[in-house]
Amino acid sequence: MSVTAKTLCEDEFFYGHKACAGCGGSLAVRVALKVLGERAVAVLPAGCMSAVGFNFPQLCFGNNAIISTFAGTASMLTGIEAGLRAQGITDFQAVGFAGDGGTADIGLQALSGAIDRNDDILYICYDNEAYMNTGIQKSSLTPFGAKTTTTPVGKNIRGNLRPKKNMFEIVAAHGIPYAATASIGYLNDFLRKVEKASKIKGTKYIHIIAPCPTGWGTATDMTVEIAKEVVDCGLWYLAEYENGVYTLNYEPKQFTDPAEYLKKQGRFKHLTEEDIQTITASRDAKWEQIYKTFQIN
Amino acid sequence: MKPFLREKIPVALSEIPETPAYEAGYLVTKNAGWRNIRPVINKEMCVGCLQCYLYCPDGVIFKKDGKVAIDYDFCKGCGICKRICKLGAIEMEAEK
């Protein structure tokens, strides 16, 4: 029986932070730390969660926590894990919380190195689909069509032209002991995955979609619903990779309409019918690939 | 246990740590001023399902007497709790 709202540790380890109201990333960090508890040592690279949580003398992490360099989440986790183990301390969890840019762009090399060494760390990517801390610039996890401040919508180009990088599959391709996707719209699934990961030795990776009301152009109270909807319409999926086997955790019987999901967000309001068809077609292609890769019939 | 408000704000050189390392969970400011609406829990309707507690990005909803209560010092008024509550036990009211 995995941890739920009722059994979750009542302590709060991420509190009083200055994240925007309705921030999805802060929710992911908060509940993951509640699962991991006071023996978690958190590493956060330059990015939203470090910017809102570590402004001396307002220090919002109740557990041991440190900001790493932007590219250095995984490598600093490695050093923390090795340094504690070298001192005979083993009852802890080194956990990183990096955004999409910090993970899929500038931090990818260090993450790949850590997985290659199979360092005993948990790496959580809170994916809000752009460089939100610096003011909504495109990252390699920004979805097709999204308007950001570096993929503007004009006469010639309408937002981001490239699809999201397949981080989950990239990580899995290393032969990592455990990788999973999640969404802050389905927190029970996330809680279970964090708990499971914390009990596995070696490198663990969880990629959680965490909407950003500021960058996505949504109301602050819509964060959780939009994070549910992205799964329900099939533009994101809940899966695991363990011991070389992929598992789909949630298979919507029928997808909801992606147009509904997209139209709720300011960053997509320029999309044409044709754009939406492109997105829907690429969703279907992605699911075909999921069924094939995951060997699901 | 959670980070909490302190009275002392380090200002003088002698109060600043020698290195950038300081007590975890040291808070000196509230977030209450960010809010123009506040969630109010209807204790009659609340059944203590804890979904609002689980989904609050700021962790300001806590268990109390089998139900929940809110730390208004740190609530930003985002309204996620109201939308998550299936029983309609949370209303957003304008701050005066």
Added chain:
Amino acid sequence: MAKKFLSGNEAFAEGIRLARPQVISAYPITPQTIVVERLSEMVEDGSLKAEFIHVESEHSALSCAMGASAVGARAFTATSSQGLLYMVECLVYASGGRFPIVMMNANRSTALPWNIYGDQRDSIALLDSGWIQSYAENAQEALDLALMSYYIAEHKNVSTPYMANLDGFVLTHTYEVVDVPTQEQADAFLPRFETENKLDFAHPRNLGFSAGPDHNTQFKYKEHLGLLRVREIVNEAEARFAEIFGRRYTGLTENYRTKDADFILVTLGSISGLVREVVDGLREKNIKAGLLRLRYLRPFPDEEIVRALSGAKAAAVLEKDISFGGDGTVYTNVTAALQKAGVRLPVSDYIVGLGGRNISAEEIEQIFEELKRGAVKTVFLGIGGEDA
């Protein structure tokens, strides 16, 4: 103590083994490789109990060392040239975070053009990164600095990372007979690493935080003070070292026949041995030559320089670096120290040994010859015609 025939890299690795680092993270680059190869062998054969982390880049090497240091573990890394430049972000991060990591840097030219041989532009370009910087002359000093580096860096009044520089190839790959202390001696010299600047389960902390305009200057001032305190801690470390190992060093600088010298050459690193020989030769010809060797560039030994040079008629700086569009950086620092102290004498700047270019005794003699004329100029040796 055992006598061994070791290269500079190997001697440094022996010194690090004796210092018992708990985490070593390194990425290979010529001419640093041998130091990390030896350390990995020591870990393999059990003579060094450390976690050896095969990182995928220099940036990760230092980031990993910071993670280890941030939980109170003694950490080591080594690099050179482009590798040092690749980790620059982490250099300032480690000094700002006050993590007393020790890093060996095999001084090597920086691209472009590509060149694997020794000059000191790599480390000297990073004098402002907040690290202690030492420059060894020979393999024995390299080993001894490896041991002393942790004593100095980890001292509670310092808590600052330490970059131990060894001239690429000329020192890293040249073999000498070296006294290798016993582990008992090393343990008697070097205390365990104790710090409050760490993540700690008994006292949870937040590290590496932001500090806005209201507090930033105070943190940076404290960082500056930490580096300045190295002056006294170097002396303390060397006195303790002499007691245990019987070898005495001379602080931030080493004076060689400077007391009554009219003409003094200021230099650093392995070239000092040759300069010393030239000084001896000139003394036999009744020319009052002297050598001031800078053992440390950070903290900068300005008082020592002023004391050594204030009685001279002229001086020159011999350095393997150039701040393009300015002067050699060592020269700029030396002349600033003299200016601050109100000491006036002609000082010239000789830019030598770039990309490993050989420097001959004759050239050094010629520099002393030119000093007699009392000119102040910046000269590049090695451009042909010597008309710069």
